[in-house]
Amino acid sequence: MSTHPVGADQLDRLRAAGYPVTHEVGRGMEGMVAALDEERVVKVWDRRPRVEVDRLRAFYDAVHDGLVEAGVELAVPRILDVGEVDGLVVTVHPLLPGRAEDDLGPGPVVDVLAGLSQVPVHPDMALLPVPDGERPFDPSVPFGASLADLVLRRAELLGDLLADGVAARMAEALRAVPPVPPRLVHGDLGPVHVLLESGRPVGLLDFGYVSTLGDPAFDAAVAACLQDMFGPGAAAATAALDDLVVRRFDHDPAVLVLYRAAYGLVTASCLVGHPGRHMDWCLDLVDTWAGA
The missing domain is CATH 3.90.1200.10 (Aminoglycoside phosphotransferase (APH), C-terminal lobe)
Structure with a gap:
């Protein structure tokens, strides 16, 4: 799979591919996350091949289902859909509630x-x-x-x-x-x-x-x-x-x-x-x- 650096035009590439993203939410070691709508976000993976993302999707599905079965109210970033833009894997996730705090305790x-x-x-x-x-x-x-x-x-x-x-x-x-x-x-x-x-x-x-x-x-x-x-x-x-x-x-x-x-x-x-x-x-x- 080819790779491209995530640049300022990444949002435009996503829009051209049919993802009507509004703004960048954040960047991490593995890629960029952008807001898709009020309930979903899109992640562009810098390096992960499709086979690894599919495996991660199955893992998160199992975790989500297990949390629900146990009655534990913790949301996880399930992968709702997988696509590809310019040779990079793109995934759609639910927008999770809450926010991280440095002074967690x-x-x-x-x-x-x-x-x-x-x-x-x-x-x-x-x-x-x-x-x-x-x-x-x-x-x-x-x-x-x-x-x-x-x-x-x-x-x-x-x-x-x-x-x-x-x-x-x-x-x-x-x-x-x-x-x-x-x-x-x-x-x-x-x-x-x-x-x-x-x-x-x-x-x-x-x-x-x-x-x-x-x-x-x-x-x-x-x-x-x-x-x-x-x-x-x-x-x-x-x-x-x-x-x-x-x-x-x-x-x-x-x-x-x-x-x-x-x-x-x-x-x-x-x-x-x-x-x-x-x-x-x-x-x-x-x-x-x-x-x-």
């Missing part, structure tokens, strides 16, 4: 975690690669074992950035985590992904980085460290959410630290070509576990 995140844990599982929730370029996790395999194998593969990309033996020790610890019935895992639950209305979570964005069926404790662990990644209160924010999820869901605090380290290692391996503050933060998660 731990309460709404815990509510989202509780909602996700109630969603009945469906095979299509395990369709996505974990992460891009890898294969999907098999929900019949214990989550810790799948994550251990992933850690060992991704550690090879980091080379000398990891201390000797750290990846092997991490994999051994992950395989020792007691298996739990798999549940829906967002995998990258940062504050910007939760949409609020009157302080209540009503929408959830950006599944797809490490979204799968797995251990809900992984979601809780990652959500805690994403509360405040770089601010002076980062450690306190992580500890506060850890405390809440331990009391509410009975997660093992040591497993939370271990899962954060695995998330850090995998994410660092995706950033090898882009060293900087984010990659250093990821490796700090590994070091925190390794030095515990």
